[in-house]
Amino acid sequence: MKILVNGAWRETGAVDLAAALQELGYGEAVVATALNGEFVPAGARPGARLTDGDRLEVLAPMQGG
Amino acid sequence: MLQVYGTELRSRLFLGTSRYPSPAVLTAAVKASRAQVVTVSLRRESSGERAGQGFWSIIRELGVRVLPNTAGCHSVKEAVTTAHMAREVFNTPWIKLEVIGEDDTLQPDVFGLVEAARILTADGFEVFPYTTEDLVVADRLLAAGCRVLMPWGAPIGSGRGLNNLFGLKALRAHFPDVPLVIDAGIGVPSHAAQAMELGFDAVLLNTAVAQAADPVRMAAAFAQAI
Secondary structure, X not given: OEEEEOOEEEEOOOOEHHHHHXXXXXXXXXXXXXXXXXXXXXXXXXXXXXXXXXXXXXXXXXXXX | OEEEOOEEEOOOEEEEOOOOOOHHHHHHHHHHHOOOEEEEEEEEOOOOOXXXXXXXXXXXXXXXXXXXXXXXXXXXXXXXHHHHHHHHHHOOOEEEEOOEEEOOOOEEOHXXXXXXXXXXXXXXXXXXEEEOOOHHHHHHHHHOOOOXXXXXXXXXXXOOOOOOHHHHHHHHHXXXXXXXXXXXXXXXXXXXXXXXXXXXXXEEEOHHHHOOOOHHHHHHHHHHHO
8 A cells, every 4th residue: 555654655565554664674673663653652653554545744853933 | 051851951952863974073063162962863763874873872872851743743643753753763752843834944733843842742742832922832832731832042053143133032931831942043151152042942053053153163153152
């Protein structure tokens, strides 16, 4: 299936958010996730099922004012 | 000593971490400023570059408190979601709440701000709302649960100083016991000194230091000004 990751379409075989992060190469990176505009806490990622067309946001610390 | 949400701070300068010439200059400027609180943000992370991971290690090594912002959020929903993401990543209930209402001046959408503040406070956040000097909005933000207010001096990045002295003095007089932090618009150390003279509790600035010809000396100058 295809999901939109940070605005770019990606093909994935992962069934849940935790698996998708591994597959996409985020590994142990410090990131926060939102699926279709809803925050998904790290602990809930294994239970967050993915479906075709989902929008995933993966955010990390950056400089800010 | 300044107290915000039960935390005592010796420094009355909050410093932004954006737009420095290099990470080394950022580190030196934070140290020279003696700031104990720096603002940070979130952005999309590419799995290849992992730029955010490097930045986060630099900040952690500085040993300062972080105040994450919701910069770039134009709606209540976006701001609330971003706040939740920031709380997890930065492991703090503090959030500098920005709901942008106007793109040219980055003026806050005060209606959305009050609503988002209410939602986040109810969810355990300690909200630092980026607001205007409007008294009624300030009152609503306090009613929404905010215990600190951050009125602008002037639009973000403008360096115009304290644009509405009458309004800011009125705000200070109306809320003598609420920590008030001038956020944005501070261009030079004398603006920061003026904010302190008017009785404000602290200032938050970024561009004036980050984009100075010598950010480290400018950071030290701000530390002296307050």
